[in-house]
Amino acid sequence: MKGPAASAPVAGRRLTLLGWLVAGESGLLLSSRLWPADRLPTPLPVVLGAGLAACLVLAWFLAARRTRGVDAQWRVAGQVPIGEEVAVGAVLSAPHGSPPLTILATDPGSGRVFDAVRLKALGPATVRPTWTARFPRRGLVRLPPLALACDQPFGLVRAQAPAGDGVEVVVLPPLGAVRKTFAARLQAWHTASAEAPEAGLDELDHLRGYRPGDPPRQVHWRASARAGRLLVAMRQDLVSRRVALLVDVRLAAGKRFERLICAAATAVDALCRDGWIVSLHGSFARSPDGVLGERDDLLALLAVAEPGDEPLGAFLPPGLAALVISPAPVELAVFPVPLVLDLDECERLMQLPRRLR
Numbered sequence: 001m002k003g004p005a006a007s008a009p010v011a012g013r014r015l016t017l018l019g020w021l022v023a024g025e026s027g028l029l030l031s032s033r034l035w036p037a038d039r040l041p042t043p044l045p046v047v048l049g050a051g052l053a054a055c056l057v058l059a060w061f062l063a064a065r066r067t068r069g070v071d072a073q074w075r076v077a078g079q080v081p082i083g084e085e086v087a088v089g090a091v092l093s094a095p096h097g098s099p100p101l102t103i104l105a106t107d108p109g110s111g112r113v114f115d116a117v118r119l120k121a122l123g124p125a126t127v128r129p130t131w132t133a134r135f136p137r138r139g140l141v142r143l144p145p146l147a148l149a150c151d152q153p154f155g156l157v158r159a160q161a162p163a164g165d166g167v168e169v170v171v172l173p174p175l176g177a178v179r180k181t182f183a184a185r186l187q188a189w190h191t192a193s194a195e196a197p198e199a200g201l202d203e204l205d206h207l208r209g210y211r212p213g214d215p216p217r218q219v220h221w222r223a224s225a226r227a228g229r230l231l232v233a234m235r236q237d238l239v240s241r242r243v244a245l246l247v248d249v250r251l252a253a254g255k256r257f258e259r260l261i262c263a264a265a266t267a268v269d270a271l272c273r274d275g276w277i278v279s280l281h282g283s284f285a286r287s288p289d290g291v292l293g294e295r296d297d298l299l300a301l302l303a304v305a306e307p308g309d310e311p312l313g314a315f316l317p318p319g320l321a322a323l324v325i326s327p328a329p330v331e332l333a334v335f336p337v338p339l340v341l342d343l344d345e346c347e348r349l350m351q352l353p354r355r356l357r
């Protein structure tokens with residue numbers, strides 16, 4: 001999903017407010033040369049006007065040279081959460097020092113260029129200034145190169161020039177929270193329909209220390225009494241905890257499509273946190289066989305998903321238990337029988353962010 005086009009800082013020069021005042025005063029003093037001789041007994045005003053004009057011309061040419069030899073690169077994570085305030089910054093290198101500078105950056109939300117950080121004069125150094133930004137839309141966002149601005153010498157002319165390279169940032173989709181009924185529905189379906197090459201025996205696998213949020217029924221009380229601390233029993237699964245998540249990107253657009261992606265991202269987050277092995281399938285996947293990866297990789301793939309019109313059956317993985325998230329109810333005559341959750345049912349099983357509704 002692409003946001004509004006971002007404005008790129010451009011090279012250029014312009015007079016500052018002080019520069020305009022000096023230009024006006026210089027013109028006024030130089031025009032005094034045309035006054036009657038009795039009203040201008042000395043050439044001092046003309047000399048002052050010429051001096052001010054010379055300073056203005058000198059500043060016009062020198063200001064553009066003050067940022068030469070200074071490099072600035074974006075410093076931002078490759079993946080950022082949507083809508084949250086995150087720290088971004090720059091790495092500014094000045095091998096030969098620099099005058100006072102202003103770093104210009106592009107706001108990822110509005111696309112406008114603004115003064116991000118003002119820096120004092122630097123000696124030979126590398127600095128890492130930081131500011132904050134929000135990324136309001138999921139997808140791949142390209143930030144144009146940073147720019148450096150300087151109004152030295154004299155503060156009469158502000159010159160700016162791009163520095164470094166642009167950067168691409170993946171804005172992850174928003175996440176909701178699953179309700180208890182989601183885990184129960186998923187486990188009941190998976191146990192009844194999924195097959196595993198080596199079924200577990202639901203026997204004790206290992207013990208680990210208690211973590212806040214662990215269900216009390218998983219505490220191994222006898223082992224805890226012997227150890228003097230709470231221990232949780234981790235048991236083998238009845239079936240392989242592998243699930244293929246298929247996102248049906250047909251018949252959805254606008255806010256409805258964003259709700260679909262949010263529901264899929266919420267399911268990916270919950271499954272990965274609960275120890276499931278998840279593969280992602282759909283027309284947006286980079287491989288016809290789906291993408292098997294970690295949580296962040298799968299969320300990044302959902303971040304760039306777009307609506308499509310390919311038939312859903314073309315992406316069903318053969319022999320794998322499939323969880324299908326679709327904008328509307330669908331029937332799939334395949335085995336193992338997929339668990340199909342439409343958007344209305346996702347709303348009942350998950351708590352999605354309000355702004356998507």
